[in-house]
Amino acid sequence: MKEIALQVLVEQISLKYFNKHFEHQATFNRRLRTTGGRYHLNTHNLDFNPKVFESFDEEVLEGIIKHELCHYHLHIEGRGYRHGDRDFKELMDQVGALRFTPSLEVEEEYLLRWEYECSGCQNKFYRKRRFNLKKFVCHSCKNKFILNGRKRLKNMAY
Ligand SMILES: [Zn+2]
Ligand SMILES: [Zn+2]
Incomplete structure (x- = not known):
């Protein structure tokens, strides 16, 4: 404006x-x-x-x-x-x-992401979209992933 x-x-x-x-x-x-x-x-x-x-x-x-x-x-x-x-x-x-x-903070700083966790090494990572758990395994330990649900994250480097 x-x-x-x-x-x-x-x-x-x-x-x-x-x-x-x-x-x-x-x-x-x-x-x-x-x-x-x-x-x-x-x-x-x-x-x-x-x-x-x-x-x-x-x-x-x-x-x-x-x-x-x-x-x-x-x-x-x-x-x-x-x-x-x-x-x-x-x-x-x-x-x-x-x-x-x-609040401008809340509008801008949070994102909704799906949280995945490796069943072996327990590394966590976040994705905007869901993916098929049967099709992918962890890079480092070759175990399957678990979907923990949707989380509100601070808008950082995910
Ligand atoms: Zn006032
Ligand atoms: Zn792993």
Whole structure:
């Protein structure tokens, strides 16, 4: 998504759900890591994490934009804009904002793989697809493999 499209989207969501104009800048910030967005108290501008915009669908994006707009509008109006404030919680519920950004870590770092184990030397290895246990034997000890099931793995060098 281009920055100009982001700006337009934030303005649209502000009008549609808050019935108020967003009159500052919405930009992407690559340095945001696990948060979806950030509201700047001094400039009133909003930053969004471009990775979030690549990883999630429109509903999630809207929820994140609404969350930041809750901070924005409440702060500008001098109301309770912090996460713990009653004003903030009520407005979040009203507009259907997301409380937290869905974790990027989990989305990106885990893979589902079939775990196989050699019945002889007990070496383990992982495959995306299943294979026929009768057709293959272990390279090092010539024994058969056992299928242990499907595992969630950290996304490393498997
Ligand atoms: Zn927040
Ligand atoms: Zn073996």
